[in-house]
Amino acid sequence: MKIAIIGTGNVGSALAQRLVLAGHQVSFGVRDASSTKSQKASAIAGTTILSIEDASASAEVIIIATPPEAVLALASQLGDVKNKILIDTTNSVRTRPEPYATAYHALKEITKSGKIVKCFNSTCFENMANPIYPAFGGIDMFCAGDDKEAKALVQNLAKQIGFAECWDFGGDDKVELLEKFALSWINLAIMQGHGRNLAFKVIKRD
Numbered sequence: 001m002k003i004a005i006i007g008t009g010n011v012g013s014a015l016a017q018r019l020v021l022a023g024h025q026v027s028f029g030v031r032d033a034s035s036t037k038s039q040k041a042s043a044i045a046g047t048t049i050l051s052i053e054d055a056s057a058s059a060e061v062i063i064i065a066t067p068p069e070a071v072l073a074l075a076s077q078l079g080d081v082k083n084k085i086l087i088d089t090t091n092s093v094r095t096r097p098e099p100y101a102t103a104y105h106a107l108k109e110i111t112k113s114g115k116i117v118k119c120f121n122s123t124c125f126e127n128m129a130n131p132i133y134p135a136f137g138g139i140d141m142f143c144a145g146d147d148k149e150a151k152a153l154v155q156n157l158a159k160q161i162g163f164a165e166c167w168d169f170g171g172d173d174k175v176e177l178l179e180k181f182a183l184s185w186i187n188l189a190i191m192q193g194h195g196r197n198l199a200f201k202v203i204k205r206d
């Protein structure tokens, strides 16, 4: 599958490495190909560096891995994305794309795309680069959004890159809850000092 990643930082690079390993064609959409982050990302085997417009045009799936407020500027650069799946990995923790509550809501309104999925926001980039905890196997991922078909595809991508399960948190009305869930990880790992080698896994009794 052709996947564009907008953002060459921690999250974009971690997901790119895993997606290439899973056999996907990954391009980064960047605003400045000569930036330090772009240069570092260009070293990830199997990826290409393109403009945001070209990466978006050539992809079936577009992953947004930028600060949340960046979507206000970049949403229009994505072009016509009505038939593409957008994945929003952002968390409006420190900043948000005013007047929208989250980047998800901004993307939905500005791009008019219905195929947006919130995913890959609820754990750290280190866990995205390596979702395997030897004693437990793959950790879990979580997603939200109204489009069930788009969610099924993203759940499958999450499993392809090593997550054991990708739990459906619900529709658009659960997007902010999923960002709060990410805050719960930040609280435990950083504020309560348990460290970044920490992950969520759902267990169920038969």
Ligand SMILES: NC(=O)c1ccc[n+]([C@@H]2O[C@H](COP(=O)([O-])OP(=O)(O)OC[C@H]3O[C@@H](n4cnc5c(N)ncnc54)[C@H](OP(=O)(O)O)[C@@H]3O)[C@@H](O)[C@H]2O)c1
Binding pocket: 006, 007, 008, 009, 010, 011, 012, 030, 031, 032, 035, 036, 037, 038, 052, 065, 066, 067, 068, 070, 071, 073, 074, 089, 090, 091, 092, 093, 120, 121, 122, 123, 124, 125, 126
């Ligand atoms: N870090 C984590 O563990 C983690 C976990 C879950 C979710 N998240 C969320 O994931 C998102 C990315 O986090 P990160 O840690 O990967 O950030 P990061 O390392 O700072 O990388 C951010 C990337 O966004 C790009 N960017 C910024 N504004 C842009 C714009 N207007 N157009 C295009 N690209 C732009 C930057 O490009 P330049 O090089 O040009 O500046 C950079 O490549 C954030 O929203 C964060 O809340 C992070």
